[in-house]
Amino acid sequence: MLGKLKKLPVNRYIDAGILVFLLVFPLFANNYRVGFMGKTAAYMIFALSLDLLWGYTGLMSFGHAVLFGLGGYMVGLSFTFSGGVPDFMSRMGITELPWFASVLQNEYIASLLGIIIPGALAAILGYFIFYSKVKGIFFSLITMALAQIFETFFANQSAITNGTSGLGGLPRRFFGIELRVKPFYYLTVGVVILVYALCLRLSCSRFGKALTSIREDENRLSFVGYNPAKFKIAVFAISGMLAGLAGMLFVPFNGMISPTELGINLSTSVLVWIAIGGRGNLTGAMLGTLIVNWLQTLLSEFSADIWPLVLGGMILAVIFVIPTGIVGKLKELQYNANARKTLREISQKEELPNE
């Protein structure tokens, strides 16, 4: 048992550390901090979902926040419509709810839609992108345009979404359960653990192996007889559903949702978190999210101006100094140490003849 534990890669220890940290955090923090950490936990689910797509499959999505924000908007609209015509609508002179409001008023259906709609959007988009044999960079460009367009679209539909100010005053509810900050936080951490377990299970399965081989060499996978497009669509849809789930958990902590939550800035930020943490091993996504968000609040408490400069500097430093990210570097170090140890053992056992 102990031997088996020692053989685990270093990042699994970090995973355990992060999850334990999330679990004990509320014992030492006030409600405000717990709310912040809850947002970070929702972001972690979001980052995990993108890590499946980018880290494992090599598809760099620049519009993942669209899927996150759609999940958030589903629950946001559901809460807003549940009390009849909301204030911002009646101020515009609208007396009737739009046609889809009756569907969204049912909380359970809205919560399910918050997972299904992002997944469906991802699948449809994936069908169009992946079945034509466009190169990797096109995927990034199209998703980037998607983010830009959805952001302006949601800002523009002010009769439904209240424009750029967004939907506010949202309660802490998830699938019909209304909770206070700390219980809701534990619910979120529970979902983080579930999503982490799911992603781990997926990445170790045959499906995950196929994803990794798409990243490494897509042509070879198709020579062996698999259709890479199907795997890509499937992983994009799964990742979209998880992102929607993350959005649904983020909105209650944030108390509001606005078009910036589905725009290009958040989309790029997640990529940055994963890049700093290290991609393709799940740990990096969680660690990066934690570090960057924590630093951001810490720095913006005394100066909001320097944060973009610090972040930019951090990105450049990671790219030029540790291109595999923090966790990637740690794994490399562990691998090298193990290799050196094995070599030493071998050379001790049998004296090499030429020495």
Place this chain on the structure above:
Amino acid sequence: MFIASQLMNGLASSALLLLYSLGVVMIMGHMSVVNMAHGECIMLGAYVCYYLYTVAGVPYLLSLMMSFFITALFGAAVERLIIRKLYGKTAETLLATYALSLIIKQLVNLVCGSELKYVAVPFDGNISVFGVTVPLYNIFIIVITAMVLFATWLIFYKTPFGMKMRAATGNRSMTECLGINCRAVDTLTFAYGVGLAGFAGAVLAPIRGVSPFMGASYVTDSFMNVCVGGLQSLPGTALSSLLIGQSTSILGGIWNEVNAKMLVFLIVVVMIRFRPDGLFKKERR
């Protein structure tokens, strides 16, 4: 009458779209580098124009040229310091240029202030074309875009530099074997692309105003445009600018500009399913 005026507006916005996409054709099409800081290059050009033309009183056309050269110098420095080390690594280039865009935006914000600065329209007044009143500046935009397009075409196909550049993108190792310094060609190409972005920024400044955050909205538009045009082709990009600019303008005239953009985006996604190399890419033998 309505159609005619929408067509004229569409022509001007197509010309603008083409003008700020040309830099992307150079950088993305010929160097396979996606420059996320493209918007910030546009913004830098606009600031150069603001300080030279509005603050220092330099003639407008001269400020335009200066915007081109100063941003091109900046582009050369960026290529030497950052981009050069990242050729072939798409994800890293995207992130590095994003970091660059964050840093430039914030530095400009801290140094010049975040408020919108206005640049007086240099060729004020209206002119009547085919019975439609058109601002003189729109005509100027169309003319200057045509000139820049022509100049770029000349550089591409009629100068030794253009030939080297096309050779370097076509077959890099062979080009190096022939004794051409591909690294110098890379620097010049990148600088030229960034310079074009700066030039576009200077043209945009009088109509859109100048602010540190002005660049964001142009990036995705120009990327999509170049994708539709087929990445490397100048006439393809020109045609797709015309197509996208006109359809957005006409649809926007009868409907709503954001919805029109959404529709055009959907069309682009469907198009990429069936013509992945862009609408106007030549068939390779």
